[in-house]
Amino acid sequence: MIKVAIIGYGNLGRGVERAIKQNQDMVLVGIFTRRAPETVETEGGQAFTMDQLKSKKNEIDVCILCGGSATDLPTQTPEWTHLFNTIDSFDTHAKIPEHFAKVDQVAKENQTTSIISTGWDPGLFSLNRLYAQSILPDGETNTFWGKGVSQGHSDALRRIDGVVDAVQYTIPNNEVIEKLKAGETLQLTTRDKHFRECFVVLEDERDSQRIREEIISMPNYFADYDTEVHFISQAELNQNHKAMPHGGTVLHTGTTHENTKQVIEYKLQLESNPEFTASVLVAYARACVRLAKEKQFGAYTVLDIAPKYLSDRTDEELRKELL
Structure with a gap:
């Protein structure tokens, strides 16, 4: 099972929680928020403070960052990529090269894997x-x-x-x-x-x-x-x-x-932008964990990822069912 943490719990974070439930090979470790955990109404996931995230390091395979691109992700993605494999949806197109370079350096120095700017644009539309x-x-x-x-x-x-x-x-x-x-x-x-x-x-x-x-x-x-x-x-x-x-x-x-x-x-x-974007993030979280297991450390975008890494099916099943 792929063990996932959600960082931030707005519309996107709630969408990620829902998407994880549709993926049989994933389990939610927790939701980490700047709000008081007892005030956060989730859909079953346990809420924790941001300060508790570091203590869960050995329980988490990948963190999905659900903050905004304007002020959250430029600092949060490099910060948490020091310790975890990460996924984000950074979508300020003009600043993606700068964001990539910063995250790539952190990931390589700390032997973690991060896939940035994931969603549908940037993301699927980029492909x-x-x-x-x-x-x-x-x-x-x-x-x-x-x-x-x-x-x-x-x-x-x-x-x-x-x-x-x-x-x-x-x-x-x-x-x-x-x-x-x-x-x-x-x-x-x-x-x-x-x-x-x-x-x-x-x-x-x-x-x-x-x-x-x-x-x-x-x-x-x-x-x-x-x-x-x-x-x-x-x-x-x-x-x-x-x-x-x-x-x-x-x-x-x-x-x-x-x-x-x-x-x-x-x-x-x-019909729901955040729920669809969340579903894309969750699929790429699977790819992120696979790359990390192969020791392919550093930052990546959707342009770098083989399509089969997104699927929970075997290579043989994909060749038989989709080709």
């Missing part, structure tokens, strides 16, 4: 971009997200001083998608492809102008997009914006011999 570009090198790849709630962007909103709660929707430009699928060649900017819509609950309404400016100018999150900000009550947010749908499309349009048009499309439609 599909790689496959498409390798198969059709004479072509163009575009990725569209939504319509749906972005956990990372919503978390970034909630970190702003004066924000009580917030949800951010990513909305794709469907007109652009249809033009690309029809074979049109477009010179697209980041702003052309998506729109961002934010619903924000304020601690004090007098801060609305400052907070609006801070949102629309936030680098790596909103500065490169047309962004609309709505200030609403907590009651309205709870009633209309607490579901967590998401999804997206990787669209690669290319040509083969004599400009024959070929289209590769990979699409996800998710």
Whole structure:
């Protein structure tokens, strides 16, 4: 049995707890949180303080880190990779090389294994971009997200001083998608492809102008997009914006011999973004433990992992059932 620890227990951490129950070769050791454990309502897992994590070192095969990319994972992943094999969902695309280098150094120095930036984008979408570009090198790849709630962007909103709660929707430009699928060649900017819509609950309404400016100018999150900000009550947010749908499309349009048009499309439609992302993390946790047993220490991404490492089936079963 693969012994798993969950670090952080928000929407993603709860999703990981649920996903572990669907994998027969895994067992949850515990949930480690910055909150008082007695206040954390889990779905059966035992909650511990973060200070107790080190004492469980010999009981844990892999830690799944469920914090946010804005402030948690840049410090937590290197910190805990000193002692444990780790998985994270770091999704600030522009900072992935920097995050990878930091975690890779720690993992190699301490003979641990870490798979970073795991989820569906970065993650599964990254793989599909790689496959498409390798198969059709004479072509163009575009990725569209939504319509749906972005956990990372919503978390970034909630970190702003004066924000009580917030949800951010990513909305794709469907007109652009249809033009690309029809074979049109477009010179697209980041702003052309998506729109961002934010619903924000304020601690004090007098801060609305400052907070609006801070949102629309936030680098790596909103500065490169047309962004609309709505200030609403907590009651309205709870009633209309607490579901967590998401999804997206990787669209690669290319040509083969004599400009024959070929289209590769990979699409996800998710009723629960955190539950799906958690399921991806759990599959890669299995791969992480296998790499560690083979003494393949250091940091990895989904681009480095053989697909069979994700499955609980044998090589013989996979060849028979999936090829």
